[in-house]
Amino acid sequence: QPRLVESGGGLVQPGGSLRLSCVASGFSLNDYGIAWFRQAPGKEREGVSAISNTGGATNYASFVKGRFAISRDNAKNTVYLQMNSLKPEDTAAYYCAATFFPDHSKAPEYGYEYDYWGHGTQVTVSS
16 A cells, blocks of 8 residues: 655654655655645644656745755665754644656656645754
């Protein structure tokens, strides 16, 4: 059964770093674009970053640009989100999602229909 599992969340002080992982099982990520989303309590879900199926194209929301980096290792069926210079406003549950999108030239849009979703990992930034 296809699934995505996120890990790497936790409690970190402002200015700290975390690396989230999203591991796929039951299917190959080779033809899937991946996006990270987040949702804070009382707020709508928002797109954070996305990556094309081969990793050659990425995009970032303005509020994380320059601080977060998305990458992938298709041999490990895994996508990563390196988060640096974390701020309290980055506190949220982070989700990865996969959409069938075998276009290596661009990353999927956050508004696309995503085929698979993980259950999320909590990131809390607090002193």
